[in-house]
Amino acid sequence: MLKIAVCVSGGGTNLQAIIDGIESGKISDTRIVLVFSNNPNAYALERAKKAGIPAVCKSPKNYPARDDFNKDFLETLKSAEPDLVVLAGCMVVIPKEIVRAFPNRIINIHPALIPSFCGQGYYGLHVHEKVLERGARVTGATVHFVDEGTDTGPIILQKAVMVEQDDTPEILQKRVMEQAEWKIMPKAIDLIAHGKVRVEDHKVIIDGYDPQSI
Structure with missing residues (x-):
């Protein structure tokens, strides 16, 4: 059973996709052991509550220094003993201490086809x-x-979405979520849960991967 901790900052639509995927069986042998948010107003916390999932909110604003928050963030994750940490719309810069504590055990969803439109400053609607x-x-x-x-981490899955001529950022964001994000995040977790994903030379190898399956 893969135990996952999901980190969120906003509405939690990707969290909901994961919850729905587990309930429907699209994600199997997986359990969410923690939802962590840095934002007390994140609707994701309500989603966790409705699903009966333990949730914790810790805001950097409530700490005297960022290092204090980072230390508490790490200890909160460790206490849940997750096999995998999932960043699902998490706007917190993940400190190096957490990356080193969970090597190749943290995954993120980015709303573009890396290496395009990624890096510093590329997040959310922007x-x-x-x-x-x-x-x-x-x-x-x-x-x-x-x-x-x-x-810059190894790419697990990608899915393309067409841009339409009359798109606004909001319309495009919704289409990318519906057609790509909510499909490839659950799929990636399921693949990891079944031991089909490994990293070699900074590249991901997926055993028996069928791109038509997403």
Whole structure:
């Protein structure tokens, strides 16, 4: 049984996709042992409550220094004893101490096709704004392992989404979530739960991977 801790900052739509995936069987042999949020107003906390999942909120604003928050963040994750940490719309910069404590055991969902539209400053709606500003015809989402860089970890899954001519950032964001994010995050967790994912030379190898399955 894969035990996962899910870190969130906002509405928790990807968290809901994971909850639904576990309930439907699309994600098997997996249990959410903790939902962590840095935002007390995150609706994701309500989603966790409705699903009967333990949830913890710790805001950096309540600590005298960022290092104090980072230490408590790490200890909170460790106490849940997860096999995998899932960043599902988490706006906290993950400190190196946490990355080192969970090597190749932290995954993130990014709302674009890495290495395009990623790195410092590319998060949330801003990603979709930049996609439209550039006139890109195709965008999508990426699930990747987290390393000490920004969106530089090994890529696990990607799914493309077409950009339409009349898109606004909000419309594009919704389509990317529906057509890509909510599909590849549950799929990646299920693959990891069944031991089909490994990292070699900073690249992900997936045993028996069928790209048509997502």
